[in-house]
Amino acid sequence: MLAYRPGVPVAFALNATVGSFVLAVLLVGKGSLLAIGLPGPAGRTLGGIVSGLAISAMHYTGMAGYDVPGTLHWAPGWVIASVGAGVLLTILSSHASWSRQPAVRRLAPTLLILGVCATHFLGMAAVSVTPDPLRQIRPGALSVETLLVLVTNAALLVLALGLVAVWVSVRFERRRRAEERRLRDFADVAVEGLLICDGERIVGLNRSLEQMLGRRRESLLGRSLAEILPGIPAADVPVGRERDATVTDAAGTPIPVRIVAQDIALGESAHRVIAIRDQRERLSTEAEIRRLAHIDPLTGLPNRRSFAESLAERLGPAARHPGRLALIMLDLDRFKPVNDTLGHAMGDALLRRVAGRLASATREGDLLARLGGDEFAVLADVAGAAEAEALADRLIEVARRPYAIDGHVLEIGASAGIALAPADGRTPDALAQSADIALYAAKEAGRGTWRLFETEMTTRRQQRRALELDLRRAVARAEFEVHYQPQIDTRTGAFTGAEALVRWHHAERGNVPPSVFIPLAEELGLIVEIGEAVLRTACRDAASWPEPLTVAVNLSPLQLRSPGLVDQVFRILGETGLAPHRLELEITESALLQDDGTSLAALVALRERGIRISMDDFGTGYSSLSYLSRFPFDKIKIDQSFIQLAPEDSGSASIVRAITTLGARLGMAVTAEGVETEAQRRFMQQEGADQLQGYLISKPVTAEVAAAMFHAARAREAS
Amino acid sequence: MLHRLVYRSRSTIPPSEAEAETARILARASGANAKRGITGALLLADGQFLQAIEGPLAEVEALFERICSDLRHRDVQLLEFAPAEDRLFAGWAMERIDHEDELLSRLPLADGEGAPAEPMLAPLAAQLAAGRTSA
Incomplete structure (x- = not known):
């Protein structure tokens, strides 16, 4: 307005000039508030209209104070153009200032200035002045020169304030950036993926998430959350507790994750931060643990x-x-x-x-x-x-x-x-x-x-278990008895001693045959204890028999292998007072079968101190002659199965004959077990067996009966 | 170290297919055996396999383990397994011996169950080799 030189002196009425300024500030402020208060294009348009009109208001109020010595003529077309152009450009400016693109945002002030200029210049073009000498410039109006100085000062002041504002804004912006950087560095340090969403739009993410997804930050900013977290809107991500989810990486591969959200205020609006925890390692570790456990x-x-x-x-x-x-x-x-x-x-x-x-x-x-x-x-x-x-x-x-x-x-x-x-x-x-x-x-x-x-297996197993239990109990309570089967000299018919036989009488089972419980005792290892008890009893009983009657005691393979055997035998002899030469230990071939040398050494030690060793049940099993050559047995006992078939069965008879011959040649006595008939006795006598044992001579008897028999016989011999 | 292993087994392959199946097994084995340094000979007669395998210890053991995991064999008996001075079947990546009948009748193993294993060993392998060279 100041630049407009109508060719006559010009002055400005004070009230209108100041009023125009106040009006401008108030209305532009109102327009801006409208635009801020009403988010969205409608608010921006409305704000633009108000601000545009404010500029026109400012201009035309100012023109009201335009004082010239003449008459002002207004061209309506220009006035409308002036107001319209101002409003249009201000609307554009308003929209530009909210734009997402920084370049467009930067256009906003320029557009606003253009709007102001358009209003002014078109407004001035609408004015023509017809000089009127009768009109005087009213006193009190500001001359153009004065106004020029005032406006210049005001402009400088505004400029200075603007500079201060810019300086503050730059400082503020720098701090904001530093803050933002710090926040991002902080987020980048986090192991879990972090995502900031504005609504459904991704506006930030950290490096962990970039790595997890195999995508660059730039390729995700501004994109929809559904692109990486399909099926779960940001609003459905729970706050405070995690939920399972699946994210999709760059290759489209689903990654199992757990997610949790937190709402934060960033700038003027609420944002949602989503923490995304990669579960692959945990799941694979768990799977590995499960695999290893299986x-x-x-x-x-x-x-x-x-x-x-x-x-x-x-x-x-x-x-x-x-x-x-x-x-x-x-x-x-x-x-x-x-x-x-x-x-x-x-x-x-x-x-x-x-x-x-x-x-x-x-x-x-x-x-x-x-x-x-x-x-x-x-x-x-x-x-x-x-x-x-x-x-x-x-x-x-x-x-x-x-x-x-x-x-x-x-x-x-x-x-x-x-x-x-x-x-x-x-x-x-x-x-x-x-x-x-x-x-x-x-x-x-x-x-x-x-x-x-088969069902009977269970029954058999249960029976065996019960027997096992009873046997253990019997061992603990020493329920075993020893009976004796006397032996006689084949030639004289006189008693030479007896074989000790273990008997188990069970309160409910009655007499349990040794063929039933001995194998079980061997299997359970109980035979060592049972054997020791039998040996002790037999030695004690035999000690009361007349000299030089002997007692024969069976040694199980397990006993023979037990390291303390020799000491144990002599301790028992010491305790019972039986002379070593009256004890005979019977072993079977099977006892030597698995021998690693210790059994043989034990036998040698026992024999050296006067105890006699005999080979039991000879003729059955392997009957390897090598055993007879490896150890000098005192006696061979022919298995009763041969005796019982002889002499009718020629095969058995031949075996008996071979064994007696063998015994004679090796200098070993031969005992026939299980002699039941007179024919068998005669046959054995004829074949040269040294001793006889069996029902024909006597069935096994108790210790008392045996002792009585032996003493009576001795008395008869003496008389 | 070079080892030699000789075993005998009964074939569970039906007699009508035995020839073709054995030929197939050998065809497949030859290449692999050459790569592993395995040489040897295989004889099939009367539904029985007799095979000599020689090569590095680990390879011989691995091959024997495969044979023992093979259900086409039954009653596998190991007749010889010992270090060997040299190969008796050098240059043969498991050859098939053709003169079954004539050769088998000369072997101590041919008399079925209970044949003594001890006399086998190297002389057998030599016999197998002789059978091959005279072919």
């Missing part, structure tokens, strides 16, 4: 736990199809000696080979597991027992083939027990127990074979 590390086969789970799983459906599920329990035979003699490394290598072979003998779908030690198990769907038996056959067959390991040849075997569900057990425990019982039966049958579970 495999046997030595063989890589499923372990006992895994097997138990599979069994439980498969027993459900199997119960509905009779005979469809077979459980085969498999134990290796003779594995322990390999471990003991060749070491655990060899034992482990062997177990790995066994596992491989068993695996090759199973079919698709069969489950092979190692339950521990040398125990394996197979779970198989079968049509019937025959199929399970064929499988067991194959398993045993491959397991017993020779093993060539590190230059060694190892020979082991396998025994198996088969149980079929649901007939032999409906629950895992019941089925496993049945298979175990069948396995036990297979072992009892001599190993290297399989047995299918």
Whole structure:
């Protein structure tokens, strides 16, 4: 306005000029507030309109104070153009200042200035002045010169204030940036992925998330959250507690994660920070732990736990199809000696080979597991027992083939027990127990074979258990008695002594035959205790017999191998006062069969101190003559099975003859056991047997009866 | 160290397919055996396999383990397994011996169950070799 020179002196009315300024400030402020208060394009447009009108208001109020010595003429077209252009440009400026693009935002002030200029210049173009000498400039109006100075000062002041504002803004911006950087550095340090969302739009993320997703920050900013977290709107991410989710990485691969949200205020609006925790490592660690908990590390086969789970799983459906599920329990035979003699490394290598072979003998779908030690198990769907038996056959067959390991040849075997569900057990425990019982039966049958579970096996097993319990009790309570079967000299008929025989009378079972409980006692190791008790009793009883009658006591293989035997025997002789030459110890061939030298050494030590050693049950078993040459036995006892068939059975008679001849040649006495008839007695006498023992002479009798018999005989001889 | 292993087994392959199956096994084994330094000879007669394997200890053991995991064999008996001075079948990546009948009748193993294993060993291998060279 100041630049407009109408060719006449110009002045400005004070009120209108100041009013125009106040109006401008107020209305532009109002427009801006409108635009801020009403988010969205509508508010911006409205704000622009108000601000544009404010500029016009300012201009035309100012023009009201325009004082010239003449008449002002207004051209309506220009006035409308002036107001319209101002409003339009201000609206554009308003929109530009909210733009997302910084370049567009920077245009906003320029547009506003253009609006102001357009209003002014077009407004001035609308004015023409017709000089009127009658009109005077009203007194008190500001001259153009004065106003120029004022406006210049005001402009400078505004400029200075603007500069201060810019300076503050720059400082503020710098601090904000530093803050932002610090925040981002902080976020980048975080191990978990962090995401800032404005609504559904991603406005920030940290480096961990970049790495997790394999995407650059720039490629995600401004994108929708659904792109990486499909199906979960930002609003559905829980605050305070985690939930499972899946994010999609650059390659489209789903990544299992746990997510949790936190609302924060960033700038003027609320944002949502989503923490994304990668679960892959945890899940794979868990899977590995689960795997390790379910495999046997030595063989890589499923372990006992895994097997138990599979069994439980498969027993459900199997119960509905009779005979469809077979459980085969498999134990290796003779594995322990390999471990003991060749070491655990060899034992482990062997177990790995066994596992491989068993695996090759199973079919698709069969489950092979190692339950521990040398125990394996197979779970198989079968049509019937025959199929399970064929499988067991194959398993045993491959397991017993020779093993060539590190230059060694190892020979082991396998025994198996088969149980079929649901007939032999409906629950895992019941089925496993049945298979175990069948396995036990297979072992009892001599190993290297399989047995299918039968109900009687349980009964037999229970009976055995009961007997076992009773036997242990009997040992603890010393319930055993010793009876004696007298022996006579074949030529004179005089008593030479007696064999001590153990008797077990059980309150409910009655007399339990030694053939029943002795093998069990051997298996349980109880024979050592029983043997010692019998030896002590026999020595004590024999000590009361007339000299030089002897007592013969059986030594079990286990006793013979026990290291303290020699000391024990002499301690008992000392306790009971029996002279060593009156004690005879009987051993069987089997006792020497597994001898590593200690048994033989014990026998030598016993014999050197006057105790006699005899070979019992000769003629059965291996009857290897090498034993007779390795140890100088005092006596050979012919097994009663030959005596009882002789003399009618020519084969038995020949064997008896051969043994007596052998004894005579080797300088060993020969005793015939089980002599029951006069014919047998005559035959033995004729064949040169030195001693006779059997029902013909006397059945086994109690200690009192034996002692009485011996003393009576001695009295008869003396009289 | 060079080892030699000789075993005998019963074949579970039906007799009608035995020839073709054995030929197939050998064809497949030859290349692999050459790579592993394994040489040897295989004889099939009367439903019985007699095979000599020689090579480095680990390879011999590995091959024998595969044989023992193979259900086409039954009643596998190890007849010889010992270090060897030299190869008796050098240059043969498991050859098939053709003169089964004539050769087998000369072997101490041919008389079925209970044949003594001890007399086998190297002389057998030599016999096998002789059988081959005269072919």
